Amino acid sequence: MTDQPEVLSRRLLDDLARQGEITGSWAAALHTVPRHHFIPDVIYRHERGRPGNDLVPLHRADEPEHWLDLVYSDVPINTQVDDGNPSMDGTGFEVTSSSSQPSVVAGMLAELDAQPGERVLEIGTGTGWNAALLAHIVGAGNVTTIEIDPAVAAHARAALDATGYGGVTVVVGDGAVGWPNGAPYDRVLSTVGVAAIPYAWVEQTKPGGRIVAPLTDSYRSPGVVMLTRHDDGTASGRLAGPAAFMALRGQREPRVRGADFVDPPEVKATTELHPHHLTANRAAAVAIGLRVAGVCWSWQSVGDLGTLWLYAPGSRSWASLQVLEQPPYAVEQAGPRRLWDEVTDAYEWWLDAGEPGADAWLVTVDRHGQQTLGRDGRPSCQGRTQPMIVVGSAR
Numbered sequence: 530m531t532d533q534p535e536v537l538s539r540r541l542l543d544d545l546a547r548q549g550e551i552t553g554s555w556a557a558a559l560h561t562v563p564r565h566h567f568i569p570d571v572i573y574r575h576e577r578g579r580p581g582n583d584l585v586p587l588h589r590a591d592e593p594e595h596w597l598d599l600v601y602s603d604v605p606i607n608t609q610v611d612d613g614n615p616s617m618d619g620t621g622f623e624v625t626s627s628s629s630q631p632s633v634v635a636g637m638l639a640e641l642d643a644q645p646g647e648r649v650l651e652i653g654t655g656t657g658w659n660a661a662l663l664a665h666i667v668g669a670g671n672v673t674t675i676e677i678d679p680a681v682a683a684h685a686r687a688a689l690d691a692t693g694y695g696g697v698t699v700v701v702g703d704g705a706v707g708w709p710n711g712a713p714y715d716r717v718l719s720t721v722g723v724a725a726i727p728y729a730w731v732e733q734t735k736p737g738g739r740i741v742a743p744l745t746d747s748y749r750s751p752g753v754v755m756l757t758r759h760d761d762g763t764a765s766g767r768l769a770g771p772a773a774f775m776a777l778r779g780q781r782e783p784r785v786r787g788a789d790f791v792d793p794p795e796v797k798a799t800t801e802l803h804p805h806h807l808t809a810n811r812a813a814a815v816a817i818g819l820r821v822a823g824v825c826w827s828w829q830s831v832g833d834l835g836t837l838w839l840y841a842p843g844s845r846s847w848a849s850l851q852v853l854e855q856p857p858y859a860v861e862q863a864g865p866r867r868l869w870d871e872v873t874d875a876y877e878w879w880l881d882a883g884e885p886g887a888d889a890w891l892v893t894v895d896r897h898g899q900q901t902l903g904r905d906g907r908p909s910c911q912g913r914t915q916p917m918i919v920v921g922s923a924r
Contacts, residue, residue, distance in 0.1 A: 537601035582620035657685030669696030748818035794861035804837035
């Protein structure tokens with residue numbers, strides 16, 4: 530098995546190259562920086578349909594070949610559950626740290642376009658693998674990475690030291706406030722999702738520098754945004770590809786348990802609209818998320834049939850749409866918010882706007898917050914999205 534990581538790594542890189550996900554220097558970096566040196570010996574798999582906690586541990590010592598095969602597959606690896614406090618049986622309910630999907634990592638690094646000698650700030654150290662990839666290109670002494678969780682940071686520190694990237698600076702702290710001690714940076718990369726770009730990141734980036742981060746909201750993560758820092762202290766840019774990341778801990782919303790929403794339906798109706806129009810179409814779902822705050826959804830299906838559930842934890846509201854063989858489909862709603870009405874109103878707004886794609890939105894950030902503007906220059910929602918900066922609470 531001594532050559533197995535090499536074989537699996539080459540298989541993964543060949544797959545990414547065929548898909549057009551990786552080229553040039555980053556392909557060399559991914560080949561040179563072995564992912565398995567950074568992944569903990571215990572990782573977690575989802576067992577769909579399992580009652581209670583559905584994140585089940587996989588121990589490297591028990592299933593070494595399966596563990597290694599997952600590590601060198603184009604999938605995210607769940608590396609921590611419940612902030613490092615799994616249940617007595619080792620299972621967990623919520624993923625709280627992970628190693629991102631390699632194709633997504635490669636895409637974000639390509640968008641960052643960091644060059645040798647440039648200084649990079651990374652938000653969210655995780656396993657340390659991403660920081661090592663950056664270090665391979667720009668030099669270990671030019672990379673600073675921030676992690677809120679001391680245990681996660683310690684693991685990354687050890688992995689970086691063991692693989693020859695000991696020059697990377699690992700900071701245990703609040704990623705939302707950046708690391709002003711090392712500013713200014715040529716590039717800022719976040720590997721955690723943010724509802725709004727903290728202005729501290731803009732302040733700590735050189736004029737002309739680039740910020741790459743995944744935006745997130747409860748309905749649908751808009752995707753990776755690429756911002757350029759301007760001379761006037763603002764930053765702006767557009768969305769690139771789709772990506773879903775765990776949020777900064779100061780912005781994190783707990784995973785919803787549907788069983789907690791027990792109020793009986795108060796409003797019943799029918800609709801001809803299939804839920805895939807509201808969830809499977811990225812452009813529509815991103816627009817809905819920009820208009821409707823605090824709403825999440827789940828799709829429970831058997832084949833093409835199933836039920837769409839909408840939840841608003843803040844108000845204990847819910848709605849459901851049951852898909853049978855043919856429309857009309859039954860809709861039920863409960864709570865102070867009428868979630869089905871809100872979501873479909875937002876969908877109609879998107880249709881009336883000409884069905885803009887996700888890349889049509891212009892994201893702007895200044896010291897007052899973040900705005901998302903449409904083609905007409907008008908905001909996608911009322912007011913600005915304020916970054917939730919809580920010292921000591923970001924991931």
